[in-house]
Amino acid sequence: MKEIIYNLSTREISILVWSTLIIIPLFYIGRKELKNILSLFFDWKILIPFFLLVVYYIGTVYFLKLLNFWDKNLLKDTIVWFAFSGISIFFNVNKITSINYFKKALYDSLKVLVLFEFIMNFYTFSLLSELIIVPIxxxxxxxxxxxxxxxxxxxxxxxxxxxxxxxxxxxxxxxxLNLLYQIITNYQGLFTESNLKLLILPILLLLLSFPFYYFLALIVTYETFFVRINCMFRDDKIKKELKKQIIINAKINLNRLTLIDEKLDKKEIYDKDIQKYIKSIR
Known part of the structure; x- marks a missing residue:
């Protein structure tokens, strides 16, 4: 806990203060709605994957520690990344329909803008200034x-x-202008090993999280697809055979599974051999 507090920048403290001042009244006003949201969250279909996500991230951090990359100084940034980016991807996992999602996410994390944001957040104003600037x-x-x-x-x-x-x-x-001034007068403080780790950390966490999100997206896609099949057909034999052929054909290929999901035609199922039809989908 000390490491987290110690590593907070004046901007982060300011954001934390203002967020707390805004969130507490909102929680009080919308406490009934909050209860409904929490009841949805505690559904086992969300709770179990979320628990696995937390375990996965702990394992990821431990792995980075074994590589002598992660230390306590990165704890705050690790928690922040998980709380915002990690959980955000988790609750939008249904939007992951192909491997391109991960390519785009990685591309966004490698943009020059990310480096600029890192430097901008590294050099901040005094706490009083940040408390005034942030809300404005x-x-x-x-x-x-x-x-x-x-x-x-x-x-x-x-x-x-x-x-x-x-x-x-x-x-x-x-x-x-403040940023440029700080870089010129205090560039030694920027180009350090610890800061390089801070810059690389989000990219590493994102990369290492891809397998978890991929398989979670795969499971979610299979589940929603099979629910749709159950609604489309009454014949249990057709449903069973169709699901079987989809699994055989798509396996763990999310792109292929999504393609079959998008192009599945009910009429074709009745008119053609299911196995040949699923294979023919391109």
Whole structure:
């Protein structure tokens, strides 16, 4: 716990403070809805995979520790990555329909923008400044996005949108200038082994999490597909044979399974041999 608190930047402390101040009242206001959400979460179909996910991540961290990569200084960033990225992928696993999902996720994590964000979060202002800046920028960003969408309905919002965009640009320039100043005056503090690990950690966690999410997505796809088959056909023999042939043909190939799922035609099942039909799907 000490390592986590010690490694928090002033920006992270500021975000934590403001998030707490916002979340607590929201929890109180929406406590009934929260109970409903929690009751859904504690369904065994979610709870068991989530438990396995936690175990998998603990194993991943242990593996990185055996490689002498992971240490206690990375605990905070590991928890943050799991809490936001890891859990986000978990609850969107139904959107993983092919291997391309992982390619895109990896590509996004390797963008130059990620390096820029890392450096920007590395050099922060004082705690008081961050406590003032964070809510202001957040509020302006929300208003800017809202005005951008409202432009479609009301063209008069264009001036407001432009003004908010200008404010964000000014804040961006100030932060960028501070960033450049910090890099020039304190570049030694940036280029260290520990910071390199911090930069690489999210990429490693993402890469090592792919097998878990892949097989979870595979199971989810099979389950939803088979439920659809149960609804499509009344004949148990057809359902059994169809499921059998899908498993034989797709195996653990998520791309293939998704393709069969998308192109399965009920009429073809009755008109053709099931085995030949499933094989013919391209």
């Amino acid at each position: 920028i957040t509020s302006i960003t929300i208003l800017y996005e809202f005005s951008k969408h409202s432009l479609k309905k009301n063209i008069e919002h264009k001036k407001v949108n432009k003004f908010l965009g200008s404010l964000l640009s000014i804040f961006g320039i100030v932060i960028l």
